[in-house]
Amino acid sequence: MSQYIELFISDCKGKGLSVTYQRLAVFKCLMNCKNHPTAEEIFSHVKIDHPTISLATIYKNLEVLAQNNIISKVTPLHDLARFDIDTGLHHHAVCIKCRNIIDIPNDDFDSLSIPTQISSGFEVKNYKIQFEGICNSCSKLNH
Amino acid sequence: MSQYIELFISDCKGKGLSVTYQRLAVFKCLMNCKNHPTAEEIFSHVKIDHPTISLATIYKNLEVLAQNNIISKVTPLHDLARFDIDTGLHHHAVCIKCRNIIDIPNDDFDSLSIPTQISSGFEVKNYKIQFEGICNSCSKLNH
DNA sequence: GTGGTTGCAAAAAGTTTGCAGGCTC
DNA sequence: GAGCCTGCAAACTTTTTGCAACCAC
Numbered sequence: 530m531s532q533y534i535e536l537f538i539s540d541c542k543g544k545g546l547s548v549t550y551q552r553l554a555v556f557k558c559l560m561n562c563k564n565h566p567t568a569e570e571i572f573s574h575v576k577i578d579h580p581t582i583s584l585a586t587i588y589k590n591l592e593v594l595a596q597n598n599i600i601s602k603v604t605p606l607h608d609l610a611r612f613d614i615d616t617g618l619h620h621h622a623v624c625i626k627c628r629n630i631i632d633i634p635n636d637d638f639d640s641l642s643i644p645t646q647i648s649s650g651f652e653v654k655n656y657k658i659q660f661e662g663i664c665n666s667c668s669k670l671n672h
Numbered sequence: 673m674s675q676y677i678e679l680f681i682s683d684c685k686g687k688g689l690s691v692t693y694q695r696l697a698v699f700k701c702l703m704n705c706k707n708h709p710t711a712e713e714i715f716s717h718v719k720i721d722h723p724t725i726s727l728a729t730i731y732k733n734l735e736v737l738a739q740n741n742i743i744s745k746v747t748p749l750h751d752l753a754r755f756d757i758d759t760g761l762h763h764h765a766v767c768i769k770c771r772n773i774i775d776i777p778n779d780d781f782d783s784l785s786i787p788t789q790i791s792s793g794f795e796v797k798n799y800k801i802q803f804e805g806i807c808n809s810c811s812k813l814n815h
Numbered sequence: 816g817t818g819g820t821t822g823c824a825a826a827a828a829g830t831t832t833g834c835a836g837g838c839t840c
Numbered sequence: 841g842a843g844c845c846t847g848c849a850a851a852c853t854t855t856t857t858g859c860a861a862c863c864a865c
Binding site: 826 | 841845846847848854856858860861862863
């Protein structure tokens with residue numbers, strides 16, 4: 530049994546999560562899938578070995594594991610489509626409390642020299658930095 | 673009439689898009705909303721002046737305007753929740769053709785010095801760079 | 816007048832919830 | 841055995857689609 534799985538099991542136990550057959554299967558699938566699969570993709574994979582598993586179980590496990598920081602969501606903050614009148618290069622800061630999105634102009638990050646090729650042949654056309662944190666209003670509310 | 677609206681109208685005409693009452697209302701709303709609204713939020717705003725407008729029209733317009741690069745989507749590439757076994761600091765490169773997501777380790781970008789405070793008090797907890805472009809396999813397929 | 820656009824309704828897609836039964840520790 | 845977890849079904853949310861009537865050019 531791989532060290533990752535052992536770590537997963539002790540992580541779960543440490544956080545009071547049962548190590549079920551299904552939860553382990555979800556984790557293993559994520560461990561073997563390099564492509565950051567969707568819930569549906571995980572479901573398809575896991576069903577091969579566990580034909581009776583339910584999609585709802587996949588969702589529940591993904592949610593619980595993400596909340597316990599055992600896995601992460603690629604798009605944690607905006608599942609809802611949001612639109613922007615600015616089509617130029619700029620970045621976004623997302624408040625993890627109120628979920629508002631603030632524009633960040635690119636000027637602040639012109640020191641960032643992005644290579645045109647990264648990671649074995651990926652040709653970069655565009656990039657965006659997404660900052661996460663607490664906005665001004667929310668940090669005032671806190672105290 | 674503001675210069676932005678004039679520009680919008682000539683943009684539309686240049687791309688063969690009709691300038692309808694509804695399309696203009698969607699654009700104006702996006703122009704006045706700083707918060708990168710959702711379709712539903714735009715719908716609520718626009719309904720005040722155009723009570724008979726339909727939500728489907730909002731969606732159709734947002735789609736058409738985004739495709740013509742007149743507006744942009746804040747999350748253009750992954751509307752579907754996707755999950756990642758790696759909870760540490762790293763970045764993603766998304767292929768705009770096959771929509772696969774490749775991990776980019778942070779080491780490559782340690783030159784990027786992110787201030788802990790940006791834009792009037794926003795406190796940065798975390799950040800991710802999202803690269804968009806063409807992956808190796810897709811660029812091979814092209815020729 | 817032609818062709819793109821609208822509004823409605825229905826459908827599709829993705830995700831969440833409630834609950835009875837089952838499993839983990 | 842207690843409490844969390846599963847599977848099912850139903851509900852809910854967000855987005856898309858088909859189509860007849862309508863509007864922009």
